[in-house]
Amino acid sequence: xxxxxxxxxxxxxxxxxxxxxxxxxxxxxxxxxxxxxxxxxxxxxxxxxxxxxxxxxxxxxxxxxxxxxxxxxxxxxxxxxxxxxxxxxxxxxxxxxxxxxxxxxxxxxxxxxxxxxxxxxxxxxxxxxxxxxxxxxxxxxxxxxxxxxxxxxxxxxxxxxxxxxxxxxxxxxxxxxxxxxxxxxxxxxxxxxxxxxxxxxxxxxxxxxxxxxxxxxxxxxxxxxxxxxxxxxxxxxxxxxxxxxxxxxxxxxxxxxxxxxxxxxxxxxxxxxxxxxxxxxxxxxxxxxxxxxxxxxxxxxxxxxxxxxxxxxxxxxxxxxxxxxxxxxxxxxxxxxxxxxxxxxxxxxxxxxxxxxxxxxxxxxxxxxxxxxxxxxxxxxxxxxxxxxxxxxxxxxxxxxxxxxxxxxxxxxxxxxxxx
Numbered sequence: 065x066x067x068x069x070x071x072x073x074x075x076x077x078x079x080x081x082x083x084x085x086x087x088x089x090x091x092x093x094x095x096x097x098x099x100x101x102x103x104x105x106x107x108x109x110x111x112x113x114x115x116x117x118x119x120x121x122x123x124x125x126x127x128x129x130x131x132x133x134x135x136x137x138x139x140x141x142x143x144x145x146x147x148x149x150x151x152x153x154x155x156x157x158x159x160x161x162x163x164x165x166x167x168x169x170x171x172x173x174x175x176x177x178x179x180x181x182x183x184x185x186x187x188x189x190x191x192x193x194x195x196x197x198x199x200x201x202x203x204x205x206x207x208x209x210x211x212x213x214x215x216x217x218x219x220x221x222x223x224x225x226x227x228x229x230x231x232x233x234x235x236x237x238x239x240x241x242x243x244x245x246x247x248x249x250x251x252x253x254x255x256x257x258x259x260x261x262x263x264x265x266x267x268x269x270x271x272x273x274x275x276x277x278x279x280x281x282x283x284x285x286x287x288x289x290x291x292x293x294x295x296x297x298x299x300x301x302x303x304x305x306x307x308x309x310x311x312x313x314x315x316x317x318x319x320x321x322x323x324x325x326x327x328x329x330x331x332x333x334x335x336x337x338x339x340x341x342x343x344x345x346x347x348x349x350x351x352x353x354x355x356x357x358x359x360x361x362x363x364x365x366x367x368x369x370x371x372x373x374x375x376x377x378x379x380x381x382x383x384x385x386x387x388x389x390x391x392x393x394x395x396x397x398x399x400x401x402x403x404x405x406x407x408x409x410x411x412x413x414x415x416x417x418x419x420x421x422x423x424x425x426x427x428x429x430x431x432x433x434x435x436x437x438x439x440x441x442x443x444x445x446x447x448x449x450x451x452x453x454x455x456x457x458x459x460x461x462x463x464x465x466x467x468x469x470x471x472x473x474x475x476x477x478x479x480x481x482x483x484x
Contacts, residue, residue, distance in 0.1 A: 087105045087107070087108075087109070087110040087111060088110075088111035088112075089103045089105060089111065089112045089113075089114075090112070090113045090114070091103065091113075091114045092114070092115045092116070093114075093115075093116045093117075093121075094115070094116070094117045095117050095118055095119075096119070097118065097119035097120055097121075098119070098120055099116045099118075099119075099120075099121045099122070099123075100121075100122045100123070100124075101114045101116060101123045101124075102123070102124045102125070103125045103126075104125070104126045104127070105125075105126075105127045105128075105132075106127070106128045106129065107127070107128055107129035107130050107131075107132070108129075108130055108131065109130060109131035109132075110127045110130075110131065110132045110133070110134075111133060111134075112125045112127065112133075112134045112135070112136075113134070113135045113136070114135075114136045114137075115136070115137045115138070116136075116137075116138045116139075117138070117139045117140065118138070118139055118140030118141060118143075118162060119140060119141065119142070120141065120142045120143070121138045121140075121142075121143045121144070122143070122144045122145070123136045123138065123144075123145050123146075124145070124146045124147070124148075125146075125147045125148075125149075126147070126148045126149070127147075127149045127150075128149070128150045129150065129151065129152065130151075130152045130153070131152060131153055131154075132149045132154045132155070132156075133154075133155045133156070133157075134147045134149060134155075134156050134157070135156070135157040135158070135159075136157075136158045136159075137158070137159045137160070138158075138159075138160045138166075139160070139161050139162045140161075140162030140163065141162045141163055141164055141165065141166070142164070142165040142166070143160040143162075143165075143166045143167070143168075144166075144167050144168070145158045145160060145167075145168040145169075145170075146168070146169050146170070146171075147170045147171075148170070148171040148172070149171075149172045149173075149177075150172070150173050150174070151172065151173050151174035151175060151177070152174065152175055152176070153175065153176045153177070154172045154176075154177045154178070155177075155178045155179070156170050156172060156178075156179045156180070157179075157180050157181070158170065158181045158182075158190075159181070159182045159183070160182075160183045160184075160188075161183070161184045162184075163185065163186055164185050164186025164187050164188060165186065165187055165188075166183045166185075166186075166187075166188045166189070167188070167189045167190070168181050168183065168189075168190040169190065169191050169192070170190075170192045170193075171192070171193050171194070172192075172194045172195075172199075173194070173195045174195065174196065174197070175196070175197040175198065176197060176198050176199070177194045177196075177198075177199045177200070177201075178199075178200050178201070179192050179194060179200075179201045179202070180201070180202045180203070180204075181202075181203045181204075182203070182204045182205070183204075183205045183210075184205070184206045184207075185205065185206060185207045185208055185210065186208060186209070187208070187209045187210075188205045188209075188210050188211070189210075189211045189212070189213075190203050190205070190211075190212050190213070191212070191213040191214065191215070192213075192214045192215075193214070193215045193216070194214075194216045194221075195216070195217050195218070196216065196217050196218030196219055196221065197218065197219055197220065198219065198220040198221070198222075199216045199220075199221045199222070200221070200222040200223070201214045201216065201222070201223045201224070202223075202224045202225070203224075203225045203226075204225070204226050204227070205225075205226075205227045205228075205232075206227070206228045207227065207228055207229050207230060207232070208229065208230040208231060208232075209230070209231050209232075210227045210229075210231075210232045210233070211232075211233045211234070211235075212225045212227060212233075212234045212235075213234070213235045213236070214236045214237075214238075215236070215237045215238070216236075216238045216239075216246075217238070217239055217240045217241075217243065218239060218240060218241065218242075218243050219239070219242075219243050219244055219245065219246070220244070220245045220246070221238045221239065221243070221246045221247070222246075222247045222248070223236045223238065223247075223248045223249075224248070224249045224250070225250045225251075226250070226251045226252070227250075227252045227257075228252070228253045228254065229252065229253055229254030229255050229257065230254060230255050230256060231255070231256045231257075232252050232255075232256075232257045232258070232259075233257075233258045233259070234250045234252065234258075234259045234260075235259070235260045235261070236248045236250065236260075236261045236262075236263075237261070237262045237263070238261075238263045238264060238271075239263055239264035239265055239268050239271070240264075240265050241265070242268065242269070243263075243264040243265065243268040243269070243271075244264070244268055244269035244270050244271070244291075245269070245270050245271075245272075246263050246264055246268070246271045246272070247271075247272045247273070248261045248263060248272075248273045248274075248275075249273070249274050249275070250275045251275070251276050251277070252275075252276075252277045252278075252282075253277070253278045253279075254278070254279065254280060255279065255280035255281060255282075256280060256281045256282075257277050257279075257280075257281070257282045257283070257284075258282075258283045258284070259275050259277065259283075259284045259285075260284070260285045260286065261273045261275070261286045261287075261288075262286070262287045262288070263286075263287075263288045263289075263293075264288060264289055264290075265289055268288075268289055268290060268291065269290075269291040269292065270291060270292050270293070270294075271288045271289075271290075271291075271293045271294070272293075272294045272295070273286050273288065273294075273295045273296070274295075274296040274297070274298075275296070275297045275298075276297075276298045276299075277297075277298075277299045277300070277307065277310075278299075278300055278307055279299060279300045279306055279307020279308060279310065280306070280307065280308055280309070281308060281309045281310070282299050282307060282309075282310045282311065282312075283310075283311045283312075284297050284299070284311075284312045284313075285312075285313050285314070286313075286314045286315075287314070287315045287316070287317075288314075288316045288317075288321075289316070289317050289318075290316065290317055290318040290319045290320075290321065290340070291318075291319040291320070292319055292320045292321070293316045293318075293319075293320075293321045293322070294321075294322045294323070295314045295316060295322070295323045295324075296323075296324050296325075297312045297314065297324075297325045298325070298326045298327075299312060299325075299326075299327045299328070299332075300327065300328045300329060306329050306330070307327075307328065307329060308329060308330045308331065309330060309331045309332075310327045310329075310330075310331075310332045310333070311332075311333045311334070312325045312327065312333075312334045312335075313334070313335045313336070313337075314335075314336045315336070315337045315338070316336075316338045316339075317338070317339045317340070318338070318339055318340025318349075319340055319348075320340065320348040320349070320370075321338045321340060321348075321349045321350070322349075322350045322351070323336045323338065323350075323351045323352070324351075324352045324353070325352075325353045326353070326354045326355070326356075327353075327355045327356075327360075328355070328356045329356070329357075329358065330358040330359060331358060331359045331360075332355045332357075332358075332359070332360045332361070333360075333361045333362070334353045334355060334361075334362045334363075335362070335363045335364070336351045336353065336363075336364045336365075337364070337365040337366070338351060338364075338365075338366045338367075338371075339366070339367045340367075340368070340369065348369070348370040348371075349366045349368075349369075349370070349371045349372070350371070350372045350373070351364045351366060351372075351373045351374075351375075352373070352374045352375070353375045353376075354375070354376045354377070355375075355376075355377045356377070357377055357388065358387070359387045359388075360377045360387070360388045360389070361388070361389040361390070362375045362377065362389070362390045362391075362392075363390070363391045363392070364391075364392045364393075364394075365392070365393045365394075366392075366393075366394045366395070366399075367394070367395040367396075368394070368395050368396045368397050368399070369396070369397035369398065370397060370398055371394040371396070371397070371398070371399045371400070372399070372400040372401070373392045373394060373400075373401045373403075374401070374402045374403070375390045375392065375403045375404075376403070376404045376405075377390065377404070377405045377406075387408060387409045388405040388407075388408070388409070388410045388411070388427075389410070389411045389412070390403045390405060390411075390412045390413070390414075391412070391413040391414070392413070392414045392415075393413075393414070393415045393416070394414075394415075394416045394421075395416070395417050396416065396417050396418045396419050396421070397418075397419045397420070398419050398420040398421075399416040399418070399419070399420070399421045399422070400421070400422045400423070401414050401416065401422070401423045401424075401425075402423070402424045402425065403423075403424075403425040403426075404425065404426045404427065404428075405427045406427070406428045407427055407428055407429045407430040407431075407432065407452075408430045408431070409430055409431045410427040410429075410430065410431065410432045410433075410434075410449070411432075411433050411434070412425050412427060412432075412433070412434040412435075412436075413434075413435055413436070414436045415436070415437045415438070416436075416437075416438045416439075416443075417438070417439040417440075418438070418439055418440045418441050418443075419441050419442070420441060420442045421438045421440070421441075421442070421443045421444075422443070422444045422445070423436050423438065423444075423445045423447075424445065424446045424447065425447045425449075426447070426448050426449070427449040428449065428450045429449050429450050429451045429452045429454065429471075430452045430453075431452055431453045432449040432451070432452070432453070432454045432455070432456075432471070433454070433455045433456070434447055434449060434455075434456045434458075435456070435457045435458065436458045437458070437459045437460070438458075438459075438460045438465075439460070439461050440460065440461055440462045440463055440465070441462075441463045441464065442463060442464045443460045443464070443465045443466075443467075444465075444466045444467070445458050445460065445467045445468075445469075446467065446468045446469070447467075447468075447469045448469065448470045448471065448472075449471045450471070450472045451471050451472045451473045451474050451476065452474045452475075453474050453475045454471040454473070454474070454475065454476045454477075454478075455476070455477045455478070456469045456471060456477075456478045456479075456480075457478070457479045457480065458480045459480065459481045459482070459483075460480075460481075460482045460483075461482070461483040461484065462482070462483050462484035463484070465482040467480045467482065
């Protein structure tokens, strides 16, 4: 009787439209304007709570069958929240706090899904669609023209997005058929950042992506498909770091890939492409790029089986080395490349075809150029440039060649060519 009187009281003091069906529903619309709440519940154990305060708000909850829980709280300004839950054990909560045109849309279907969204600011938007088993999503946006979207299908998926700042955008789409244990975690503070993660599909398994960006003007794009892939991008992850204009692209396709990119401060660009494909035999490509200087650029492309590449332009979380560039291309099986640049204005490119080739490059001077090309089987190249304005060209064909180049002077030119 108390619930019926409360519902009549809401209809008398507000211009809003309220429709609710039992299994415990509480609608509190406090204040005037054109707030609308619509709750439709069918099944067991469901309950819904809607609190709206302000102008132009709209809330819509539709729950069918077992044990759903839905909470919507909206204060002020043009907010719209829609929750549609069908299935079992689902929970969802949306909180939107004023001063903007916030929008939230959450749809969960079937098993054990949980979603949480919180928006504070202006022009924020949240999209969560979860279909499958064990899916979990959490989105919190505090600040300006942010947008976050999560689309999860099937199998133990989990996504967590936290954005605090200006003009941020995060999009995560995780897998379909046989996608396995997908997990994505994005954390962004401030300024113009864009992150996109697309993980898995057919035969996808155990994919994980971690992105931490604290800074300005960053853009990260990660695409993963296959099995056992893991990617982590950290662009100046510290509260005191500027992390300016960094970009990172990671594209992984196949099985057994790993990629780490760490960039700290100014104008750095890193790009990793690894393609093992669905070919017979092992495919265990691995790439790691560390850049801690200014205006650095690194590119790694690996195709084939169990290739390894490591690029480091700097020594520590101190700016060390400006305007350096490293390009590594490895196609084949068992190739391995290490490249280090600690000076300024150095340029290096490494290309390896074949099987079991190894390249080591260390440039501690300034304005050095290094070219390494190895095609065949079981080649080794070691190139050291502690001097300045040096150029080294190493070319090896055939089987089982070995080269060591050491340039500690200035303005030297070395050409090494070895073939059968």
